Amino acid sequence: xxxxxxxxxxxxxxxxxxxxxxxxxxxxxxxxxxxxxxxxxxxxxxxxxxxxxxxxxxxxxxxxxxxxxxxxxxxxxxxxxxxxxxxxxxxxxxxxxxxxxxxxxxxxxxxxxxxxxxxxxxxxxxxxxxxxxxxxxxxxxxxxxxxxxxxxxxxxxxxxxxxxxxxxxxxxxxxxxxxxxxxxxxxxxxxxxxxxxxxxxxxxxxxxxxxxxxxxxxxxxxxxxxxxxxxxxxxxxxxxxxxxxxxxxxxxxxxxxxxxxxxxxxxxxxxxxx
Numbered sequence: 001x002x003x004x005x006x007x008x009x010x011x012x013x014x015x016x017x018x019x020x021x022x023x024x025x026x027x028x029x030x031x032x033x034x035x036x037x038x039x040x041x042x043x044x045x046x047x048x049x050x051x052x053x054x055x056x057x058x059x060x061x062x063x064x065x066x067x068x069x070x071x072x073x074x075x076x077x078x079x080x081x082x083x084x085x086x087x088x089x090x091x092x093x094x095x096x097x098x099x100x101x102x103x104x105x106x107x108x109x110x111x112x113x114x115x116x117x118x119x120x121x122x123x124x125x126x127x128x129x130x131x132x133x134x135x136x137x138x139x140x141x142x143x144x145x146x147x148x149x150x151x152x153x154x155x156x157x158x159x160x161x162x163x164x165x166x167x168x169x170x171x172x173x174x175x176x177x178x179x180x181x182x183x184x185x186x187x188x189x190x191x192x193x194x195x196x197x198x199x200x201x202x203x204x205x206x207x208x209x210x211x212x213x214x215x216x217x218x219x220x221x222x223x224x225x226x227x228x229x230x231x232x233x234x235x236x237x238x239x240x241x242x243x244x245x246x247x248x249x250x251x252x253x254x255x256x257x258x259x260x261x262x263x264x265x266x267x268x269x270x271x272x273x274x
Contacts, residue, residue: 069153120172121171132152147167194265217256
């Protein structure tokens with residue numbers, strides 16, 4: 001008789017177990033679906049923010065960055081809600097509150113670095129510090145990581161170095177961010193050495209060249225400056241020419257400026273020394 005009763009109990013418990021498994025699977029599938037559609041969900045949220053009156057126009061790179069950050073946050077929240085939703089099916093609300101509190105405390109202590117990464121990533125949503133595609137330098141754990149921002153989410157940022165390697169930077173470890181793409185100008189610097197007896201002629205030629213350089217080289221923003229790199233007077237003097245040009249045009253301006261300076265000094269009869 002007892003084996004028969006036990007079999008009936010198991011038969012009654014079997015549907016409950018199947019229902020429980022089905023609920024957990026439903027929550028998990030829902031979280032996966034939301035994660036897959038997180039970009040689609042994030043896009044209208046970003047577009048809604050662009051329509052706020054008085055807010056300046058949003059650059060496409062900033063829009064792409066916000067979509068990535070918000071999408072990753074939506075995915076994270078989806079799985080957290082699915083986890084607690086599955087718990088709520090088996091535990092009453094009062095106990096669930098205690099479980100959430102204990103879990104939050106344990107998670108905060110055991111995964112402090114992850115919590116710091118998420119909080120830092122959420123700050124990037126509201127602070128336009130950098131965007132995807134910009135060249136930055138980040139101070140991380142006593143070292144500098146430099147390159148172009150290729151991907152960003154609420155936990156980490158992917159920086160692609162100029163040599164090709166990918167650097168995964170935890171958001172919570174970022175101390176200082178230098179954004180090269182937001183500079184007002186780039187600097188082109190060249191050095192030239194002339195004989196001391198030709199210094200006056202060289203300065204006259206360079207001063208006139210500084211006035212004319214903007215017409216010859218349209219990427220230069222203002223007349224360049226001529227500086228001395230040494231306080232010692234000998235048989236030759238080394239001069240430094242510093243020019244401010246449009247951002248990211250320094251390499252091109254530097255070559256053309258070298259050619260222009262060399263030609264103007266040659267026309268003035270000033271020999272450029274090694």
